[in-house]
Amino acid sequence: MSILTMTDLGVAFATETGTVDAVRGVTLHVEPGETLALVGESGSGKSTVALAAMGLLSGNASARGSAVVDGHEVVGAPESSLRGLRGSTVSMVFQEPATALDPLTRIGAQIAEVIRNHRSVSAAEASAAAVDLLARVGIPSPETRAKAFPFQLSGGQRQRVVIAMAIANEPALLIADEPTTALDVTVQAEILELLRRLAADSGTGVLLVTHNMGVVADFADRVAVMLQGEIVETGGVEDVLLRPQHEYTKRLLAAVPRLDVAEGAPDGPVAAAVPDGPGVLGPGSVGDPDGRPGAAPVVDLRDVSVTFGRGTRAVHALQGVDIVVHAGETVGLVGESGSGKSTAARVALGLVRPTSGAVSLFGQDLRRARGRDRRALRSGIGVVLQDPVASLDARMSVGECIAEPLAVHRRGMSSADRRRRVDEVLDAVRLPTALASRAPRELSGGQRQRVSLARALVLEPRLLVADEPTSALDVSVQETVLEVLGDLQDDLGFACLFVSHDLAVVQHFAERVVVMRQGRVEEHGPTGSTLLHPTTDYTRRLLAAVPVPDPVLQRRRRTERLATLSAVDA
Incomplete structure (x- = not known):
């Protein structure tokens, strides 16, 4: 069974000037252990689709159609049942870790809180699990770092902490919304390798929202291209990036700055x-x-x-x-x-x-x-x-x-x-x-x-x-x-x-x-x-x-x- 199945999903926002259809007729699926990349320009609706899967749409939004996460319908579900899904069945890694972390709370305590929200464990057990998670995501000296505040960590370390929080309860679906945009290339490569290993080890499905086509080529199995709220092309990563069919996909790929790699030619x-x-x-x-x-x-x-x-x-x-x-x-x-x-x-x-x-x-x-x-x-x-x-x-x-x-x-x-x-x-x-x-x-x-x-x-x-x-x-x-x-x-x-x-x-x-x-x-x-x-x-x-x-x-x-x-x- 698919971890995520969206069928004819639509999202509209009520504004002062009328109703705006942000997403129309989106149908997609994510399998266990698979990464689906959702790409498109700003305003295409890709982040709205990701938030709809979490049941995190704003108060002026209305959703129609279906979004099923690990057998649970999200569209129209009461907030009480959605709270049980978030953080356990489906988790999210946000673009900017600095805004996702509480600046006044120590790292270990924030991870432990996520664990205790969904599991009946003692404070000591949650704290020990938080240290284990920090070690799992590659944070050096996890016992010491668990006592640190977010501002005492580098950008890459903060993003690893956010990932540790997201995987704390072994979710079936991980939504990553621009998880590497603010990171340098070496840290980005480490984060992608970490996510790839976590998905392979636990069978977690990943919905990756990004505008970085290099990240898509490196990490995704399949790609869905969005334009003005609709999916215009879907396929395997090699098919979409190397043999695009839709004119918009071709224009999008043509705009990507490509790093010239020396392969036989003395100069580019x-x-x-x-x-x-x-x-x-x-x-x-x-x-x-x-x-x-x-x-x-x-x-x-x-x-x-x-x-x-x-x-x-x-x-x-x-x-x-x-x-x-x-x-x-x-x-x-x-x-x-x-x-x-x-x-x-x-x-x-x-x-x-x-x-x-x-x-x-x-x-x-x-x-x-x-x-x-x-x-x-x-x-x-x-x-x-x-x-x-x-x-x-x-x-x-x-x-x-x-x-x-x-x-x-x-x-x-x-x-x-x-x-x-x-x-x-x-x-x-x-x-x-x-x-x-x-x-x-x-x-x-x-x-x-x-x-x-x-x-x-x-x-x-x-x-x-x-x-x-x-x-x-x-x-x-x-x-x-x-x-x-x-x-x-x-x-x-x-x-x-x-x-x-x-x-x-x-x-x-x-x-x-x-x-x-x-x-x-x-x-x-x-x-x-x-x-x-x-x-x-x-x-x-x-x-x-x-x-x-x-x-x-x-x-x-x-x-x-x-x-x-x-x-x-x-």
Whole structure:
């Protein structure tokens, strides 16, 4: 019997302007030990389908049809019976573990609570089971970590804790909603391997909701493609990803940034476009300014170190880092979580003072700039963050959010001129000017990110710092945002420091790349040659962990990666 069977499922939401049909006629099934990937753009209805399987639809939603989980009908079931299903028969792993965990409760206590909600065990037994679960999901020193709070764990460890909570009562169905979006590639590979092993050991069926086609190729058995609330194509992972039939599926796959893998060819297309040699890279530095005569670099970090704390508790976030970014170029900053890439970006922004080393911004010493001079330097910087919801003030309209930097740095500018400038940047990021009067919550994720980009560019900055600007976006929206960003850079000539854990995006968007590890620059150079032909074992391992949207190739890459890791452990 299928673990999950949906038949003609429909979900409608009652809104102020009428009823919206979010899901229509969805029919699918998940077998024991099988992974079904549900893919599609934002707003396609895939998360609504997942929530319907849990009976977690909002109060203004109405469901019709059938959703049967392990023999239990969910649609129309009373809340009392649904509470018995959730956490025992069906569990969910959410995208952001930080919001799924109670920040004021220790890790072990949170897992123990899930156990005691569904099993008649003592507090001591639940605590011991929590430690066992932490060990099972690969948390080091589980007895110690069980006493820790969520903020004391890394992002990957928090996601493992969420998985431990989800499997605590051995559910028949596990729903994973974007479980690896916020993780770097090596942690993502570890989480996928963990989920794969858990499904194989216990026969748990998995419904995977994701926009990452590499993850689908690496993890799924079958794929269902959703468009505007309907399933338009279903099939085996190789059939759908390698031989798509529906035009929408073909467009979706065409938008996926693909990591070029060196297989016999000396250089890929990106490497051919970015020449090697001393004209681009000087000895001992990342991008020697001598490579561009007569032009001071926009950002110049020389031998920069940053230490947080003192004595035995000191954390060396950066150690002797050199990074140079010139006008009009994009430098990708990549590495695992905790490698120091975001700290380096904050040093360039003047938000973190280096412990030692020199920081130059637009040819001026940033550490010596004070008062008006420092504000003038900062007015030349734009910032785009990963989460546009958090970076836009919900109390302001879109136009007010974009105009805020003008109000701060150009106080003599009239309100009419500010409105004209807001309209100009909205047009530049390919959004209708009518959106200026709307609230950020009324926009889609891709529209909000383009509003963030417009806000960052409203002062015509010379430097744009983009910290994971596309990681939360689906592939087609990501393609649009990157295309807009590239066109604007061509038009305005600003430098871009692009921080990302998506190596495929960096490979196709950045001219040069800096690979960071444990606060140091591990490797650097032209993007094509560095990522196609890495010179260090660390960069090779980083690249080997990137899933590619080809199931056959990905299966071989995963086997090779696991064999390499086994050889290292041995």
